[in-house]
Amino acid sequence: MLDVQKIRKDFPILQREVNGKPLIYFDNAATSQTPQQVIDVIVDYYSNYNANIHRGVHSLSQEATDAYEQARLKIQKHFNAKQSHEIIFTSGTTHSINLIANGFSSLLKKGDEIIVSALEHHSNIVPWQMLCERTGASLRVIPMNENGDLILSEYEALLNENTKLVFVNHISNALGTINPIEYIIEKAHAIGAAVLVDGAQSCPHLKPDVQALDVDFYVCSAHKICGPTGVGMLYGKEEWLNKLPPYQGGGEMIAEVSFEKTTYAGLPHKFEAGTPNICGGIAFGAALDYMNAIGFENIAEYENELLEYGTAELQKIEGLKIYGTAKEKTSVISFNVGAIHPYDIGTILDKMGIAVRTGHHCAQPIMDFYKIPGTIRASFMFYNTKEEIDAFITALKKAIMMLS
Incomplete structure (x- = not known):
């Protein structure tokens, strides 16, 4: 099992604040963060x-x-x-x-x-x-x-x-x-x-x-x-x-x-x-x-827990649709909420210290297949936590309420 709190101390950037809020970094599919050892x-x-x-x-x-x-x-x-x-x-x-x-x-x-x-x-x-x-x-x-x-x-x-x-x-x-x-x-x-x-x-x-x-x-x-x-x-x-x-x-x-x-x-x-x-x-x-040193088997097991937990919590939100529900997948969740533009939600989340990716993710043919302009993408790494997912869900609900 991973000692996630110990691991998080290896990443200086995870200790900073964004817009006065503790940083929650869920844009790992674009770029992961770098530990002090590197x-x-x-x-x-x-x-x-x-x-x-x-x-x-x-x-x-x-x-x-x-x-x-x-x-x-x-x-x-x-x-x-x-x-x-x-x-x-x-x-x-x-x-x-x-x-x-x-x-x-x-x-x-x-x-x-x-x-x-x-x-x-x-x-x-x-x-x-x-x-x-x-x-x-x-x-x-x-x-x-x-x-x-x-x-x-x-x-x-x-x-x-x-x-x-x-x-x-x-x-x-x-x-x-x-x-x-x-x-x-x-x-x-x-x-x-x-x-x-x-x-x-x-x-x-x-x-x-x-x-x-x-x-x-x-x-x-x-x-x-x-x-x-x-x-x-x-x-x-x-x-x-x-x-x-x-x-x-x-x-x-x-x-x-x-x-x-x-x-x-x-x-x-x-x-x-x-x-x-x-x-x-x-x-x-x-x-x-x-x-x-952490171990890729340990990483995969923990990130799968985050994926399952985050998916279950997001599915409780009315009007939210997840794109990409393959049986075999990794810790990436792409979604939209009703007719709200993903960019608008992403912007509000940033004000609350949460980094997600919005848009077509350099995969425009996928978005064309689903007939959507883009998605909100939350992507997790082994240094993320379920507590961060909870804070993300709370912030997302607030953003939805503001934009509805």
């Missing part, structure tokens, strides 16, 4: 060994390089990648997806098909649309049902010999649905298609094993996992990463350069042009250390 790692880097990596012979450079590459090893171990060079540091999930989409530009042609799901974040839609425009490939969509589940029979019907790539999120950021990615991967591989899984929303709650999943590419961002913004990860099977061309040119990603010809470095440096977010990568590793 903040200390960031401060230590800039205070004691800030230097560029991989190039220098001096002590600071070597210390920074060692710390950065140790972080890569931590990420490899966490996701159970076969090789450390299968872990590519990026600026985040969106960068990772665009890197792969750019690489496949040279591998696709007119008549090829790629599949995405109806539950995707815009970052897992737009790059593939751009890829289709460049190559002449066609984009197909796995439809969803009213519960927020993907219709798997329709997915099977979409798969054919022309399918080259399948892209799906592990967990929907807008609805919390946990997709059956094992099944999706198995079916795609059966017809020879590669699979990329967007793990931005899953990695704070689950511990994906990329070898057990047999996934070709898996991507995530550190800022969802108690780490800093501006850094993320692309896992790719070695054979796939070797097939893809570099995404960007510059320093670090080269073997030799002349004005006549350039040859590229091996993995992972082939995809890591320029000076990286060194401190971010090191802090990413520290964030995984922190969460692994």
Whole structure:
């Protein structure tokens, strides 16, 4: 069992007030908060060994390089990648997806098909649309049902010999649905298609094993996992990463350069042009250390309690509708109340110190499916409490009364 009050003391921001009220932070699906243990790692880097990596012979450079590459090893171990060079540091999930989409530009042609799901974040839609425009490939969509589940029979019907790539999120950021990615991967591989899984929303709650999943590419961002913004990860099977061309040119990603010809470095440096977010990568590793010390099984169990409690309390409010009622979901609740605009409720909640997300959550096709402008989204992490949910419910009822 988690000692939540002890955990909360690790997060300085949870001690502050917003608009004169104690902060209740329920916007974790957008960005999680950062514990002091990770903040200390960031401060230590800039205070004691800030230097560029991989190039220098001096002590600071070597210390920074060692710390950065140790972080890569931590990420490899966490996701159970076969090789450390299968872990590519990026600026985040969106960068990772665009890197792969750019690489496949040279591998696709007119008549090829790629599949995405109806539950995707815009970052897992737009790059593939751009890829289709460049190559002449066609984009197909796995439809969803009213519960927020993907219709798997329709997915099977979409798969054919022309399918080259399948892209799906592990967990929907807008609805919390946990997709059956094992099944999706198995079916795609059966017809020879590669699979990329967007793990931005899953990695704070689950511990994906990329070898057990047999996934070709898996991507995530550190800022969802108690780490800093501006850094993320692309896992790719070695054979796939070797097939893809570099995404960007510059320093670090080269073997030799002349004005006549350039040859590229091996993995992972082939995809890591320029000076990286060194401190971010090191802090990413520290964030995984922190969460692994708590234990992902403990985190999942506790967050499921919060989800069940929050859902039950919200369902008691007259006129409130929850969007996303899949049997398998994580600690995200999207809802509306009657005809009240979600932005209006969100604004009033903020005045009472409660941070929720309102709008389409960069998942506009989902909102179009439900024929709504957006939702109010409350998303919980392991440092949230049932007492905070109670305060949220009280504030929500007050907001509804004010706006009715």
